[in-house]
Amino acid sequence: MSAVLPLRHNWTLAEVNALFALPFNDLVFQAQTVHRQFFKPNEVQISTLLSIKTGACAEDCKYCPQSGHYNTGLERERLLEVEKVLTQAKAAKDKGASRFCMGAAWSNPKQRDMPFLMEMVKGVKAMGLETCMTLGKLDAGQAQELKQAGLDYYNHNLDTSPEFYGEIITTRTYQDRLDTLQHVRDAGMKVCCGGIVGMGESANDRSALLMQLANLPEHPQSVPINMLVKVQGTPMENVEDLDGFEFIRTIAVARIMMPQSHVRLSAGRSRMNEQMQALCFMAGANSIFYGDKLLTTENPEADADMLLFAKLGIVPEQRHDVSDEAHEAALADAIKEQNTPSLFHSAV
C-alpha cells in the first residue's frame, strides 16, 4: 500500500480543477485507493434524520422547501415535543441507525428553545446513539450548551462556493456560516458540513466549494454532498439537471481532499438508481441517510437500502462502544433476512 499522505488544508483551485479533469477511471481509482487507507472499504455509516421543526424558516435559501419565502405547500410544524422525538429516535435505533440527526428549520435557535433541545440531546444520547443537530446559526454560548448536553455533531453546510453563494441565499452571509462552524469546533463538537450541487453552479464553483471545506482549520468529520432536489414552488424548480458523472466526480474529489472524513451521499439519493449509488460508494462515499424521509424530501425506502447493501456486500459501519453492538447485530440480521431471491426480484 502506498504511504499515507498528510492531511492538507492548502488546496488551490488549480489543483482541485486538475483532479476533476482526470479521466473518470483514474479519478475513481485514486479516490478508492485513498478511501482504503482510512476506512474499511465495504462499510457504510448510517444516519437517520428527523425534522423536529418544519417549514416557515426566515432564511431564503432558494433550493429549500422549508423557506417561508416560497409557497411549496409544505405543512408547517412547531417544535416537536421531546417525548415524540425520543420515540422516533428509539425507532431509528431499532432499525439500525447509529446516528440520529435532528433538524429544525430556523435561522437560529431562540434561547427559549434551548432547554427542550438539550433534553432531546440527552435523551437520544442515553439510548447509545450518536447525536447530531442542525438548527441554523449558533452563537458561542449555544454551541457550548449543546456540547454540554452531549451533542456529538453539528450540521451546518457551506452550500456552495463563496462566489456563487449570493445567487442562492441573501439573508445570511458566507462568513456567518464560517463563524458558526468556528463556534462548533471551539465547543469541541464534530462538524458535519458539505454542500449542494446541481443548483446551476459552474464547475469552478464545485471545485471552490470543496476547496473551502478542505481548507477549513480541520476537515469536517462528515461531508454531506447533496444533489439538488428540485421542489416545485422554489426558485430552483426548473434548474437544469447536473450530469450524474459530475456528481460522482464531486464525491471522488471530496474523498481525495478529505481522506479521513465520512463523505455522505445525501439529499437527491432517491433519484439515483442502484448503479449510480454503487459508483458513488466506489468513489468513496461511506455514509447515507436511512429511513423514509430525509427532512421533507423523499428518501429511498429503508428496505431498498438493505437490498442494495446486500447486493454490494456492504455492511453498516460498526461503532466500537458495547452499547451499540446489539442494534448493529440486529441490522446485520435484517440485511441477511432481506437477502432472499424473492426480494431481489421484486426490487428489479
Ligand code: SF4
Ligand atoms: S436555513 Fe435551512 S431550513 Fe431555512 S431556508 Fe435555509 S436550508 Fe431551509
